[in-house]
Amino acid sequence: SQQGEEDPQALSIQEGENATMNCSYKTSINNLQWYRQNSGRGLVHLILIRSNEREKHSGRLRVTLDTSKKSSSLLITASRAADTASYFCATANQAGTALIFGKGTTLSVSS
Amino acid sequence: SAVISQKPSRDICQRGTSLTIQCQVDSQVTMMFWYRQQPGQSLTLIATANQGSEATYESGFVIDKFPISRPNLTFSTLTVSNMSPEDSSIYLCSANGGSERGYTFGSGTRLTVV
Numbered sequence: 249s250q251q252g253e254e255d256p257q258a259l260s261i262q263e264g265e266n267a268t269m270n271c272s273y274k275t276s277i278n279n280l281q282w283y284r285q286n287s288g289r290g291l292v293h294l295i296l297i298r299s300n301e302r303e304k305h306s307g308r309l310r311v312t313l314d315t316s317k318k319s320s321s322l323l324i325t326a327s328r329a330a331d332t333a334s335y336f337c338a339t340a341n342q343a344g345t346a347l348i349f350g351k352g353t354t355l356s357v358s359s
Numbered sequence: 360s361a362v363i364s365q366k367p368s369r370d371i372c373q374r375g376t377s378l379t380i381q382c383q384v385d386s387q388v389t390m391m392f393w394y395r396q397q398p399g400q401s402l403t404l405i406a407t408a409n410q411g412s413e414a415t416y417e418s419g420f421v422i423d424k425f426p427i428s429r430p431n432l433t434f435s436t437l438t439v440s441n442m443s444p445e446d447s448s449i450y451l452c453s454a455n456g457g458s459e460r461g462y463t464f465g466s467g468t469r470l471t472v473v
Binding site: 256281288289290291292293294296336338341343345346347348349350351352 | 360363365390392396400401402403404410449451453455456458459460461462463464466467469
């Protein structure tokens with residue numbers, strides 16, 4: 249079952265613009281992770297934010313976490329055509345072992 | 360972090376047949392995970408595979424349909440049995456890369472059942 253919702257489902261922007269994706273989840277978490285998937289291929293881990301962190305940066309990525317609202321956002325700054333992909337948030341299942349994924353946001357960056 | 364080699368990358372199969380997907384990890388991992396991604400959808404966990412024990416299946420998935428083997432700490436297979444067109448999906452394996460590195464995924468198997 250899906251852990252939560254992401255919005256928007258699809259996002260189209262121009263190169264150089266910023267892209268923001270949001271994720272909501274249902275249960276308490278230890279951490280939340282974001283992944284990217286290019287064209288139905290394998291997923292690539294982008295960033296992990298722990299439940300006691302509010303914001304984390306990695307290169308052009310900024311992730312925020314609001315545990316009181318059970319939500320997270322992923323900001324990609326100065327987007328490039330190569331950022332075109334699907335982005336998923338994920339949290340651990342009840343057993344704390346496997347990842348459960350949100351529905352994902354499909355980002356399209358045009359040059 | 361661990362690197363996973365998954366094969367085949369794609370296949371077109373006749374209904375009623377079975378396909379076995381293999382994942383090889385370049386380091387020992389305790390748990391491996393199998394996911395299904397139906398067209399245009401997110402990933403759904405099929406099962407968790409531990410070495411030396413039966414896989415743990417999620418609701419809606421059964422061993423007869425998706426038998427899993429985990430003979431050692433670096434290898435796992437998922438078989439999709441008695442396939443129907445509804446089984447057309449991308450199947451992915453995964454392992455925990457540890458701590459901040461997140462989970463590692465195989466490159467996926469795109470299965471089409473005709």
